[in-house]
Structure formats: C-alpha cells, structure tokens
Amino acid sequence: MSSHVTHLPSHLSLLASLAGAALKAGEVVLRIRAEGMAIARKADESPVTAADLASEELLRAELARLLPGVPVIAEEAVAQGQGETPADTFLLVDPLDGTREFIGASGEFTVNIGLVEAGVPTFGIVLAPAVNKLYAGVFTAAGGGAFLAGLDAHPDFWTPIRCRPMPEKGLVAVASRSHLDPQTSAFLAERDIAETISCGSALKFGLVAEGRADLYPRFGTVCEWDVAAGHAVVRAAGGSVCRPDGSALPYARTEAGYRVHGFIARGAEA
Incomplete structure (x- = not known):
C-alpha cells in the first residue's frame, strides 16, 4: 500500500x-x-x-x-x-x-x-x-x-x-486472554452475559467495533497507548469507551505515567 x-x-x-x-x-x-x-x-x-x-x-x-x-x-x-x-x-x-x-x-x-x-x-x-x-x-x-x-x-x-446496538439481555462480552483480573470477572458475573470471548491485545476493541461483541470491560491498569487506537476505532463504529463510572477517558496524563485505571468499551446505544 x-x-x-x-x-x-x-x-x-x-x-x-x-x-x-x-x-x-x-x-x-x-x-x-x-x-x-x-x-x-x-x-x-x-x-x-x-x-x-x-x-x-x-x-x-x-x-x-x-x-x-x-x-x-x-x-x-x-x-x-x-x-x-x-x-x-x-x-x-x-x-x-x-x-x-x-x-x-x-x-x-x-x-x-x-x-x-x-x-x-x-x-x-x-x-x-x-x-x-x-x-x-x-x-x-x-x-x-x-x-x-x-x-x-x-x-x-x-x-x-459498525457496532451493533446493545441488547437488553444476552450480551456478548470480550475479555483478556492473558490479563483477566478479578474485578473484571465480577463485573461480567453480575450481568446477563450469553457468551464471553477470550482474545489478546487490542483485537478486543475490534470485535466490539465490528459488532461481534457488545462489551469489553477492563478494570486492570493499562496504558494510554494500549487504548487510544481501539478507542478511536470503536468510537468511529458508533460505540463508546469510558471510565467504569461513565466519565470520559482522559489522555495525555503524563503525571500518571500514561496509566489508565480501567475502562469499558460498549457497542452502540439502542
């Protein structure tokens, strides 16, 4: 190319x-x-x-x-x-x-x-x-x-x-293959999850963006460079990536060593 x-x-x-x-x-x-x-x-x-x-x-x-x-x-x-x-x-x-x-x-x-x-x-x-x-x-x-x-x-x-509209029940979630933390497991256990797909790296954002998954929660600490590209792709596909409390995910946090303490990627709002 x-x-x-x-x-x-x-x-x-x-x-x-x-x-x-x-x-x-x-x-x-x-x-x-x-x-x-x-x-x-x-x-x-x-x-x-x-x-x-x-x-x-x-x-x-x-x-x-x-x-x-x-x-x-x-x-x-x-x-x-x-x-x-x-x-x-x-x-x-x-x-x-x-x-x-x-x-x-x-x-x-x-x-x-x-x-x-x-x-x-x-x-x-x-x-x-x-x-x-x-x-x-x-x-x-x-x-x-x-x-x-x-x-x-x-x-x-x-x-x-495009992201698919978030269903009311029977969600498909995607989770880390190598870094599934207890808080993420607990979050998924509290929801009506029909299927959980294990996947590595930022490919998880891609699965949400193409409508194969509805939810990608991550409560463990990652860095901004792990998230920004996938965030842009999900956003462009009609979904969202926010902090677990629903607030905007901040970037350029040099003072925090570019660390991100959890996020949730979601498909499109129905």
Whole structure:
C-alpha cells in the first residue's frame, strides 16, 4: 500500500497512510518473530523483544514523515525515559501490543497507532499481522467511518463496520486472554452475559467495533497507548469507551505515567 493515498477524502487519506505505516511495522514484527527472538524484561517486569524496539523505531520515522511536528508518545521510548511531551494533537503508539501473545502461539498481537486531538482519539489503527486483520477508524468533523480489512486490501476495498446496538439481555462480552483480573470477572458475573470471548491485545476493541461483541470491560491498569487506537476505532463504529463510572477517558496524563485505571468499551446505544 502506498503511504499516501491522494484520491481519497483527506481524513480517509490520512487514515490509509497511518495504516500503511502500521503495515510496514507489521512486516518487521513478523520477520523477527519468524527468525526467533530474545526476550528481555523491562523495569516493571513486562516482556520486551527486538520486535517491540524495531517496530517502534520504524513507526517513529514513518509518523515523523506523515505528521511532522506532532509528538509521538510511544511505549518503549517512555519505558526508557525518552518520551516526548504531548501537545493538543499527539500520537500514541504501541509498537507491539500483546507481547505475551507474540511470544506464544495465538498470533493475537497488534500494532496500535492512535491520534488524539483535544483529548479525544480521532484516528485509530489496530493491525494484527499474524491473523491478517486491520481495523481502522476515524471520527472527525471532516467525516468518519470504521473499517476492517486484510493486510493486502487497498483502502478503496476496506469493509465498513459498525457496532451493533446493545441488547437488553444476552450480551456478548470480550475479555483478556492473558490479563483477566478479578474485578473484571465480577463485573461480567453480575450481568446477563450469553457468551464471553477470550482474545489478546487490542483485537478486543475490534470485535466490539465490528459488532461481534457488545462489551469489553477492563478494570486492570493499562496504558494510554494500549487504548487510544481501539478507542478511536470503536468510537468511529458508533460505540463508546469510558471510565467504569461513565466519565470520559482522559489522555495525555503524563503525571500518571500514561496509566489508565480501567475502562469499558460498549457497542452502540439502542
């Protein structure tokens, strides 16, 4: 895919260009995964691989070219004390979300790019290269839409997706494969849940956005780069992502180390 798709409306052209950057990173990640990789531990004991670092390096270069001057808050740079300062418009990047899935066999890891404007995610890319899925979403004054595609699909042929209206009962929930915490389990147990799908990484947002799930609760602590891209995709598909108390999910919280203490993604209001 070309990095610049000029025949599309400007908002979709930028969305396609961001997808192009993620696809390049996805190729790097898959190559390193196939070659085998050494696993190190960060200060918080979470795993990091050469794929995390190579993907982030590529993405930072691509995004600097696509959106010069827009700060990039990326997971590995922040972990190394090198994070940039957010502005009114900034990017949140997780170069490899779901490192445990990357190390394991499921393939449910993603490359996440989110663009935040005035505190709200407006553009989101969630790429799962090992399972051939690309979720893309944009919601701006210029227009919007959410899409699902395979890795080799031209943006003209991306499939539009929408959240389904929230049913009164018999909800389908999606929960973390690796990080299901007791509070999330209790939340689900208190509701009329017909099915719970276990899934890794930001793919869970995609399942809500394409109408395959109604609810994605997460009460454990994550970081803004884990959430922003999926938030944008769900929002573009007609759903919502809020704090557990229903208030807006805040971004650019440098003082909190970009930590997010729980959220709930929901499908469209009926």
